[in-house]
Amino acid sequence: MNKRSSFVLDALRFGALAVVLIVLVLLPLFDRLQTHWAGEPVVLELRPIDPRDLLRGDYVILNLALTRISSEDLPESRQDDLSRFENADTLWVGLEPQAEGKPAKLMRVISDRAEGEAGLIWLKGRVKSHSFSSEKLTTLGVDYGLDAFYVPEGKGLMIEDLPADEVQLVALVDPEGDSVAYQLLHNGKELVKDAGL
């Protein structure tokens, strides 16, 4: 192989490497942009947690009320929805948006997105734990991937001092159920927002 063709070959190899690395880094960002474009906002309730645990370093831990779903959280006709789920199953929770920035209401839990009726927002999650408290009552621990909201240093300290039950999260949920954290609200007023690039 002569010197010139060896140079071209090396240049192609390392050029391809740079392109591959850049594309792979940006790949998760494209997913997020897609959810931002196609997603509908839904207000989610945060469970009161120890304020010392609310902020770790430079991000706010999100402890969604929806991460623990009991049969009694569902309308009476839908209370059997949870019994068919096992650990690691994918599920979609049907949420009904409420007026005046109140947290969305849980209406149904389904295992197939195609079963979901229009009019509800379907948030995708994964079953992390599964327990029977009594014969009829089932509790599921669900992970939606919405577990942290990154904030600039300093701003988090202010959020830490707020009563946790007054803080809500606005998530954007696309038609497939994929979601991203969008806004943190304090009694309906915006604390931090994550938009655009």
Add this chain to the structure above:
Amino acid sequence: MLEALYKQRLERDLPRWQQEGWVNDEQARAILKDVRERASRSHLLPMVITGVGLLALALAVAAFIAANWEVIPRMVKLIGMLSLLVVSVGGAFACKRKGWDLLSDILCLVASLIFFSGLALVGQIYNLPQDWPGGLALGALGALAAAFLGGSRMALLVALVALFTLQFHEQPAVWIGWLATAALPLAIGHVLWKPNLVGRWFVIFYGFALYYRWVAQLPREQMVFAFEGTVLLAACLLMVGMIGTWWAQDRVRWQQSLWLSGMSLQSAGLILALFVLFFRMLVVDDSLVSEMNMPREGLLEHMWSYAELTVMTPQLFVPALIALVGLVAGLVLCVRGSSVFALPTAITALVMASVLAPGLPFALVFASVFSLTAGLLVVLRGVTQDRVGWLLLGIAALCGNSLWLLYETIGDLLGQSLFFFICGVILIVVGIGTARFLRRRRATDLAEKGA
């Protein structure tokens, strides 16, 4: 380090060779000059210092990203990180062109680390859902790209560490499972292409992790197969390693890397084999026998039950098939006169036979004999192959086994008598066999010299 040892050895041998008249003074000086130049690593010092500096820079970038400094807009952070990625890859290219392969390798490592930091940065500043399996898999994919496109040994290590960690996480996306599986043959190909000891052992550990993850997918009641799986894995490593070294003999290309890989596989196989044989001696009451209601008495029935279970369980069948094919190949090679393969074949046969020990009468005695014999065979293998590591491994196994057996039999004179009797017989047989082997080898060497 190996070059320095080789230099010391040559400096001892060359005067004798000069006295014998095999090498003249001029040739001896030329050989010593060449070896001293290769053994001296002082010219690498500036490169190593620069490399450490570059790694410190990569860590500085990671810490800076973790600080989530608000003064810089996130778009600027993103562009800055991508620019650093391009600069490190460009630097690796420039070093490669200048012939500074080590520095090019280090810069590929830096690019991989910046790439990992970049994934974390994108997740952090754009509030992406936490996804450890996805992040590790993407990171491994980038590091694999750096390993292959940049020809980097260090980037391969980064990829293997990420993939190894991934084995302890759930893998919800199908592509992650495919990537983790495909990475093993790719990594094997890479260490054959760019031989290095650390890389080979990382690949072996990654192979273990993949295999045990596969075993962990068995239903809970079949988890007892983990021991049988380990036995077959040890046999597999020994046989594949042995065939690798045999295959390397007649090859011009890839000879060194094939041979080195074969030796590393054999080392891993020997460690695992001695471990399972020791474990079998400790727990001779077979887990499978109890759990699966297999017949405890009668070797044939016991063997049949194992064969049936092995065929029904892919996690056992695949390594069993590879090990059996290797065992047959080893026997054929021995029959054709390649006595060098007799010891690994014998150790493999012993390891595989250990599974059947519970079906034998006096199971504990047989398990102990298997374990001690394997220790001795490993010592012999170390002696005949001039491998100090194997020699020490065999001695450690013999000491461990003997101490445990003495501890178990102390106070029971009949047991002690049986133990020392078997030990004595085995040692005498092995001693006679070794003496014969060494005499035959010396005679062959003399005949070759005469010719």
